[in-house]
Amino acid sequence: MSEPQELKNAGLKATLPRLKVLSLFESSEQRHLSAEDVYRMLLTSGEDIGLATVYRVLTQFEQAGLLVRHHFESDKAVFELNHGTHHDHIVCLQCGRVEEFYDEEIEARQKKAATERGFSIHDHSLHIYADCTKQPCPYKD
Amino acid sequence: MSEPQELKNAGLKATLPRLKVLSLFESSEQRHLSAEDVYRMLLTSGEDIGLATVYRVLTQFEQAGLLVRHHFESDKAVFELNHGTHHDHIVCLQCGRVEEFYDEEIEARQKKAATERGFSIHDHSLHIYADCTKQPCPYKD
């Protein structure tokens, strides 16, 4: 499906900033991007898009279900394409490396613990904070 | 152990603001408090303590191991007394209710997933985000 069509299906006008942000996520090898990341990457590739617009577009994409927002214990939010399949994250607190994983048993036990305590669980990923054991950490923050 | 003594053991001078903040956590029925919460509760009980001091004291207590800091997906950090035993949290995104739990199997599987992917895990609690199923949510935010 074309990107303009993806946006229309999400109920959003196919404007230039939206197309650029969407294709950035679809082409970037980094799955998790902050607003600043997106803003800087767009500037670098010669686009003239304001930071406020980036924030607005990211929020709209989140509401439309195109992106998922995470916080990862840092001050700034990161976004990733919503590929529909639920998964959790392991995040290195030193370098920011993120790996995804899924464990059926963890999901089931989470759900049970929540239900027993009067909660209805969200389809919200767990974040496990850790340190890379590789020396040195393979990414810089 | 007396509170002044607890502070000294933690390597901190027993100043009035520190004593007040510590005893607030030890006497509050709410385990999880933000800096603003602490600040307002101190003001209410007639103490004259600056917000900046509250932030400094909370950070020092965290570094000294007296408190643990969490983010709980909201914009502001909350702190709880460090009672030494590791536990995870289930947080209602509507009302902020927090319940603690511990599941051996979840811990083991987390650790395994992390190790397999080149991470050394932190003793950092998981946060499970959910909605209260009780009507209405029993706490207000």
Added chain:
DNA sequence: TTGAATGCAAACGATTTGCACCCAA
């Protein structure tokens, strides 16, 4: 006495918002 701790106000970094201008439908 004296360096550490505080209070206040200014500074900060991430994010949001008001408003005049612009563009996709």
Added chain:
DNA sequence: TTGGGTGCAAATCGTTTGCATTCAA
């Protein structure tokens, strides 16, 4: 044409920091 979208700058919000003053040891 026209209402939503955008850029810019100013405003927010939580948190931190500089500095002169105060206090615990």
